[in-house]
Amino acid sequence: MLEIFNVSRHHTNSAIAKAVKSLSQYGISSVVQDRFIDFLQNQDERFLFHVNPHLIADRLQLAEREALNLLVVALKEGIVSLNWDIQCPKCLRVDLALEKLGDIKTTHTCPCLDCRHTHESDADRQVRVAFSIDNRLRSLSPEANDPAFRDRIDAHYGVVSGHRLLTLQMFRELFPRETIPPNESLLIRQVTILFTDLAGSTSLYNEKGDPQAYSLVRQHFNFLFAIVDEHNGAVIKTIGDAIMATFTSSDDGVKAAIAMQAKMRDFNRSFASENQQLILKVGVHTGPCICVNLNDRSDYFGTTVNTAARVQGLSKGNDIVFTASSRSQSFAIEDIDGYIYEESSVILKGLSDPISVLRMIAK
Ligand SMILES: [Zn+2]
Incomplete structure (x- = not known):
């Protein structure tokens, strides 16, 4: 018996090692691969079933x-x-039955027979992501499912919300069509939305011709995408020369905007004349919205999205405009070198109340 167990264990271990080594193609270092192999081969089963990232x-x-x-x-x-x-926000038990994002509906009913509470599927508070080893690689015994163990881990580390995974660029790139069902929506309690656009791109296309102008626009997209990713955000879509990106934290959104303008200044230094330069406009706003399925992709809708787009419209180029809701919690914007500040109160089209906006202008 022992021999059969050892043979099967050996088979599982080599399958895990072989599978993890294939991650080199994504740039995963061999050091990280080795740690991951050790984790998947040697951890107690409870660490491999609905485990907190x-x-x-x-x-x-x-x-x-x-x-x-x-x-x-x-x-x-x-x-x-x-x-x-x-x-479930009422009895706090976790429903493990959903197999994919496509199983999530606007409201969720707790499966516990003594609870049956119906609540909104809140991507920040109720929906969380976990990972399990694929059962084709290593099959787990029923003991792997230990709710008390998972509760202790979640209390210690904090969970990873569904919203956080939806805001991971890598997830959007590798699983672009992974989304909730059509006609359903997922509540997002707080999202920071960043819009960019290029000022004067019509004259850029006129002056340089379509292929050369588009090549410049493409290069600017490449570094904006990289900056969004580095700041824990995801690009939701591009609209002409504009991008819409989301972040789970307003600090990340504002820092990404500052990094974008710094990168644009470096990029523009390589051009001989000023009229060849790309002028980036950026707006940032934070608030609640809903995540929906639009043409089989996750997209965001609501007043927060419309407001963020209008805030970007206040940007004149080489500046960053953001609302009080996106004002940093952890660092003083006034301490950032190279900018002057203007604070004003504006009434945006479609909104009844004035909102306070801050404009950072590069000196
Ligand atoms: Zn419940």
């Missing part, structure tokens, strides 16, 4: 974003499965 980040010594990127590429390669779990 923060626990994996801790064990593999990775930042949250690095761990989520690793898990998403591992999902793509069939090493792990992704679990969209929903916690």
